[in-house]
Amino acid sequence: MNLFQHIGRFTLMISLAFRKPEKWKVLRQNIVIEINTIGISSLSIVALLSLFMGAVMVIQTASNIDSVLIPAYTVGFATRQSIILEFSSTMICLILAGKVGSNIASEIGTMKLTEQIDALEVMGVNSINHLVLPKILASLFIFPFIVLISMGLGLIGGGLIGTQAGIITLEKYIMGLQYYFVPFSITYSLIKTLFFAFFIATIPSYFGYYVNPSGGALEVGRSGTKSVVASSMVILLINLIITYFLLL
Amino acid sequence: MSIIVNDIKKGFSGTEILKGISFEFEKGKTNLIIGQSGSGKSVLTKCIVGLYEVDEGEVIYGGENFSGMSKSERKHIRTQIGMLFQGSALFDSYSVEENVMFPLTMFSDMSKEEMLDRVNFCLKRVELENKNHLYPSEISGGMQKRVAIARAIALNPQYLFCDEPNSGLDPKTSIVIDNLIYDLTKEYDITTVVITHDMNSVMEIGENIMYIHEGENWWTGDKQSIVTTDNKEIGDFVYASSFMKQLRGKLS
Numbered sequence: 001m002n003l004f005q006h007i008g009r010f011t012l013m014i015s016l017a018f019r020k021p022e023k024w025k026v027l028r029q030n031i032v033i034e035i036n037t038i039g040i041s042s043l044s045i046v047a048l049l050s051l052f053m054g055a056v057m058v059i060q061t062a063s064n065i066d067s068v069l070i071p072a073y074t075v076g077f078a079t080r081q082s083i084i085l086e087f088s089s090t091m092i093c094l095i096l097a098g099k100v101g102s103n104i105a106s107e108i109g110t111m112k113l114t115e116q117i118d119a120l121e122v123m124g125v126n127s128i129n130h131l132v133l134p135k136i137l138a139s140l141f142i143f144p145f146i147v148l149i150s151m152g153l154g155l156i157g158g159g160l161i162g163t164q165a166g167i168i169t170l171e172k173y174i175m176g177l178q179y180y181f182v183p184f185s186i187t188y189s190l191i192k193t194l195f196f197a198f199f200i201a202t203i204p205s206y207f208g209y210y211v212n213p214s215g216g217a218l219e220v221g222r223s224g225t226k227s228v229v230a231s232s233m234v235i236l237l238i239n240l241i242i243t244y245f246l247l248l
Numbered sequence: 249m250s251i252i253v254n255d256i257k258k259g260f261s262g263t264e265i266l267k268g269i270s271f272e273f274e275k276g277k278t279n280l281i282i283g284q285s286g287s288g289k290s291v292l293t294k295c296i297v298g299l300y301e302v303d304e305g306e307v308i309y310g311g312e313n314f315s316g317m318s319k320s321e322r323k324h325i326r327t328q329i330g331m332l333f334q335g336s337a338l339f340d341s342y343s344v345e346e347n348v349m350f351p352l353t354m355f356s357d358m359s360k361e362e363m364l365d366r367v368n369f370c371l372k373r374v375e376l377e378n379k380n381h382l383y384p385s386e387i388s389g390g391m392q393k394r395v396a397i398a399r400a401i402a403l404n405p406q407y408l409f410c411d412e413p414n415s416g417l418d419p420k421t422s423i424v425i426d427n428l429i430y431d432l433t434k435e436y437d438i439t440t441v442v443i444t445h446d447m448n449s450v451m452e453i454g455e456n457i458m459y460i461h462e463g464e465n466w467w468t469g470d471k472q473s474i475v476t477t478d479n480k481e482i483g484d485f486v487y488a489s490s491f492m493k494q495l496r497g498k499l500s
């Protein structure tokens with residue numbers, strides 16, 4: 001299959017996902033479950049990453065500024081810019097594309113392999129709608145929160161290391177955080193996040209759903225790898241496009 | 249209601265797998281599809297339940313042409329179909345109780361209590377009590393089959409499909425499952441279709457048998473006539489094991 005056939009079949013899958021569900025109540029329950037597996041279970045890794053990356057950014061920026069002409073609060077300013085504009089949205093989503101993506105692909109791929117998807121279809125359940133829609137909606141809902149949390153923790157991590165290691169005073173750091181702050185930068189990041197969230201949920205679902213069942217567990221594993229590669233590339237591409245249109 | 253298949257043809261990328269199969273699966277009977285591995289039994293079954301679309305021919309459920317229907321038109325027939333898959337196909341993230349309850353949640357308007365009653369009734373019918381909160385990975389293969397049967401009968405189906413219900417089971421458990429399928433067929437007077445290549449099952453529950461050979465309906469009959477037919481392919485199938493060969497020696 002070439003790229004265009006994949007895109008065609010992917011689009012078809014999305015249109016089947018956005019159908020009226022059999023029972024709204026079941027959809028609601030499934031969304032809650034997915035928010036848990038996709039979002040809540042990723043919080044600890046996101047928190048850890050953000051604290052450490054914020055800390056490293058402060059050290060990096062400080063060690064690269066050795067001119068007296070550059071004010072100290074620049075450390076806070078630069079850290080804020082990197083975290084809000086790129087790290088907490090793009091980097092965190094790339095990492096979650098790996099964690100969440102391989103999870104989704106293997107879950108749906110295994111269901112295909114063991115005929116659970118056939119079982120749904122025979123009963124008369126639209127399996128794509130039943131399996132994929134809750135993942136999409138849950139991701140769209142939870143990812144913005146994850147990114148906001150990451151932003152907060154990244155800045156806190158930077159502040160902690162900056163003050164504890166004597167790199168910068170708390171007042172200067174906070175002054176840097178507020179320096180020329182454009183609230184739109186957060187909006188910009190959250191808009192990106194919504195696009196990323198959509199593809200982090202759908203691309204692995206696609207590779208899992210259309211896994212070749214005769215390939216067995218090996219093929220399910222491969223679909224996980226493929227989906228991580230594909231969704232990472234899509235994230236990078238979207239990042240470029242959105243940044244071009246929103247910030248230029 | 250019976251299921252009639254009419255001159256069904258199905259191929260994959262140029263190779264014809266089913267070459268025009270016609271048969272009537274009768275109501276209130278255990279209808280068997282038998283044949284060698286690769287003869288097209290699973291493909292035929294998937295065509296009948298609509299997991300594959302047929303290339304030619306038609307599938308008729310109780311007088312209604314299933315093949316000609318759209319997805320939404322098929323829905324009222326789908327809810328009358330229960331299916332037991334070869335690997336049980338239980339949802340692994342659901343407990344036994346949730347698995348059996350699933351079709352009820354999706355397609356009935358029952359209250360939670362009514363659903364629980366129905367689930368417990370079905371589980372009791374397959375002799376699986378007090379296993380409600382276990383997960384498929386925590387029960388044996390035979391029990392998984394029984395849970396899958398309970399799930400298949402939860403909505404009181406008119407049609408029951410079983411793809412190799414005995415695969416991977418010991419002979420004793422196989423007979424228990426066979427008898428369960430047979431009893432359910434009589435109890436609810438439903439149309440049951442069983443795919444098997446197990447001669448024990450054929451002799452146990454074979455009321456209306458179709459033998460498929462290379463995608464064609466090669467022979468039809470019942471368990472009495474299958475042992476006496478002089479059709480060569482059937483003979484090779486029936487008397488493949490040395491045990492059956494010895495038995496034939498004693499019979500004649």
Ligand SMILES: Nc1ncnc2c1ncn2[C@@H]1O[C@H](COP(=O)(O)OP(=O)(O)OP(=O)(O)O)[C@@H](O)[C@H]1O
Pocket residue numbers: 260265283284285286287288289290291292445
């Ligand atoms: N989706 C498919 N695409 C291409 N070929 C297929 C497909 N499904 C089945 N076949 C082919 O159709 C033929 C019949 O397969 P089928 O699974 O119906 O056999 P079977 O009678 O069920 O065998 P078994 O007893 O081993 O289950 C095989 O040659 C198989 O390779």
Ligand SMILES: [Mg+2]
Pocket residue numbers: 289290291
């Ligand atoms: Mg088969």
